[in-house]
Amino acid sequence: MSSSRIITQDFDYIKAVSLGEALESLAKDGARVFAGGTDLLNKIKTARDNPKLLVDITGIEELKGFSFSEGCLLIGAAVRLSFLEDEKVITERYPALHEAIKSLGSVQIRNMATLAGNLCNASPIADTAPPLMVYDAEVEISRLHNTRIEKRIISLKDFFTGPGQTVLQKGEMVTGVRVPEPMASSGAAFGKIARVTMDLAKVNCAVWLKREEAVVAEARIAVGGAAPVPVRVEKVEKALAGMRPSSKRISQAAALVGENLSPISDVRSTAKYRTDTASVLIRDTFFPAWKRSGGEEITDE
């Protein structure tokens, strides 16, 4: 019998001041990273998690980094979404990420939540996952080896292993997210279908396009909410590559999405609806992405 008013589980809490301290604590049994807590506290309140130690990382200076240099955007694990949401670099260069962040929760939630937290929570409907996947983001993972901090970098598309599961091992944490600068003549956009405006997605998606003249040279499309993890939908990507877009051809390509999905029916929607609307959503998101890549207006021909 749990209660959303009172947490009766016993756990320790530390507010780490350095990455080393945080990693040392994370090596302990039952330790969890505590970033914004907007997912973690809900899990504890509803007894879906039972941590022994919360390691608060929001006071660690080196995790508050935010930079854009040498063709790479770097976002530290302690950076709050409200800081990112109107950051010029993101609105201008990574509009799909900007749109995803804006659509996530409310002002209050974004004032607490972190980008790394959204990824590490590994929900199939994490809103920032699809844009980061199509921007080819990488995740920086750190751990302590003896007393030395070791880092490894993995591609976000290999990060999720199942609902609520990632490649993170005991003692590891994500210290930052790296996003390469989008190439010239590329464009991306984010789309989401939910029950109401402020809501978790039934399905979400991001479309990234590289344009050559009037043709799609390459497409990257990620869909959330329609498989155990956010997925790249290769069937659609392949069908779009080399295409001179028209409404009809985009629809035909988007309709292939079902072959890459395995949605379920739950309290938010049905499997059938998710598959059907995923293709609509991809099509709708294609247009702004194409426009942002510098493409001419698409006609019905």
Added chain:
Amino acid sequence: MEKRDYHYLGKDFPRKDGFARVTGKEVYPSDVALNGMFFGKILRSPHPHAKIKSIDTSEAEKMGAVCITYRDVPDKYFNVRLVSVPRSTYMDWQILSNKVRQVGEPFAAVAAETEELAQRAAESVKVEWEILPSYLNTEDAMNATENLIHDHVYLEDEKIEIKNNIACMRELTEGDVTAGFKEADVIVENEFVTPRVYHCQLEPRSSVCKPEPDGGVTVWPSTQALHNTRILIGELFDIPLNKVNVVRVTGGGHFGSGIHTNRVILINVALALKAGTPVKIIPDREGDIYEHCRYPVRYTLKVGAKKDGTLVAGEMKALVDIGSHHIQAFAFLGVLVGWWHSLYRCKNLKYKGIAVYTNKAPSCAMQGYGAPQVTFGVETTMSMLAEKLGMDYLEFRLKNYVGLGETFWGQGPTVRSTIRSDGVEELITRGAELIGWNNRQPPEKKTGRYRRGIGMARGFHTSGTGAPVPGEVKDYTTAMVKINEDGSVDVLTSLMDQGGGTLDAAAKLVAEELGVPFDKVGISPADTRSTGYDVCTHATRGVYCGGGAVLEVARKAKEVLLEYASRILEAPVHALKTRPDLEREQGEVYVDGMEEKSITIAEVAQTAMNNDWGTAIFAKSHRMIACPPAFTTFFVEVEVDTETGRVTIERVVAGSDAGVVINPSLARGQIHGGFYRGAGMALLEDTHYDEKTGRLTNLGLLTDYKMLGPEDLPDEEHFQTFFANTYEPTGPMGAKGIGEAALNPVPAAVASAIQNATGIWFTKLPILPEDIVKALRQKKEGIATFEPEKDKNHTIEREFLKIRSF
């Protein structure tokens, strides 16, 4: 009597409690804090239907907690709702029982020094359960012959055996339906389904109770019904009522869930009495969500009309899934037919309603009390009939609606009065103009992915449950008005304000009547020891009945005042008038026609005091002898995305006939609020149970109980409201009600707009995007009514056949 110029009525003033509310200083039940106060926690059943084999609270007691189980509470049956008279109030409740009838049903409670300790203590209680078969839908419930949810219930002293989990039934026949249908040129018949909406009031139903040294209790509850709560507590705990004090605390939202005395309050009293110290309970959301919900209704409605649009016959069969307990199902079955009867004139009617127990949260009143459910089907049917007859919706409605001089059923068959004010035509005509009804295109003309549609529906709610002859429902209010020695006024009444400004309206009526400045009229804090009975604020009765009583008392207090004044001014009482003197910030009494002969009310009151004449004061109970309908009409424009099924509300035109409008801004606020919950009911809000576990599929969490947000509703510019120019002759200074009327036609209006956009009539609420996409697919195959999914074995007809034998 007719409309006149008012000083305060129809004008906006900052509301009296506004400052406290917006600065966070208002005290709600969960803010009440007392010395030595313990915190209480309620233990709730994890099973839908089970018996307690054993319960062990020893761990909790070791931790210092006070525990109660069914052994520690009075073993009495009762009903939590005391609005109806005893002969129509079924009793199946116990404060705690050794049997649980739904997931989330309270079976024990603990209190401890801190909320945390209380929670830990609650978690330490061990229970052995005997699991019983559970019934999560009406079909399973009605098929059951043993392990019933209730074996018997009580009606006054009579013990009633329950069969097939049927809680109660109600029938009504007028005229000859068979003959009526023979006359019909067209007949429309559909099955309608409405959702199990959760009230989702901001504050979970909280309560604080202090045991008093004299053996009594003081209670600060979340309730709409102070005196009924007092009476129930007195009766159950054998405490004389002069020792039961229930204090009025501002509610953090009710929507009907506080008409009955929530069990939290009774558990709170039991805990505090056992603990011997004050106890406070604030339920968590996942507990509150199992306590109450709107009545879901599944019904067939068949209506026949002649070529000229005259309605000739109608038949309704309704099945109501009431959940684990009877809150007011018998009354509810009565209003279902009552609202239908009062919407459109039809001389041949047949109705049968059945209320069935299931192992789910008990359903109860929620804004509209059955009217949104019934109006949805009736309005949809009227539009379908009009279409079949080639008549305009508006023309068809104007021809058939029940209006001026006809009989209105304000609360089922036993509460009736004659309609004396009727703004329906004005609402329809003006609303049509504002929305551009004449330019409305039929669905066939609409193409493309995004389709706009304009729809409409009308309805009403009663203003209270008064009537010339008393019926099944109690209805009166008691008030006291006292003119202070400085000319200010105290109004004392147990009337509750649900947030809509009822008490402000009462103060305005008093200011208007006495002729004192509005800010000189104060609403006194109230509790049940210092006030007389008021049935409760429900049935849109606050302004009409409550305000009516306060006004009546103010008139009597004024008579006393004028009598004193006549001694001073040496003029007969009938020559005296009052008016506010805004410069002196005083009310004054003057001689009609000789206005230089005047005196302030303060001077009158002081002279009366100094001469030992007494205080100008009066107290009295007052019952309104009518239940006038407060009419509303909604025109709604939506846009439907035919590919995702998403519905966007683009524009609303809402007209209300509230009689003389007392608080214009607050009345508009009521319309916006009503629309908001009505649209939520149309498009979104519902609760479902997992048939295996008996739990809510949203697990009681708001993450998955979605409601529309401001971003999902049209802005002010696209939401027009207007009021009909009417005067209710029986009302306080011409006023009627508004609150529930502001919701009742909304689901029907939204469904009508969706039909105009898509060509599909949806007969099940909520209309989800998933349904729209599916229906549009089916329509390509030629089906234009999207019916609730039917289990072949599970039709209303079959279920009605089963109970022929009763």
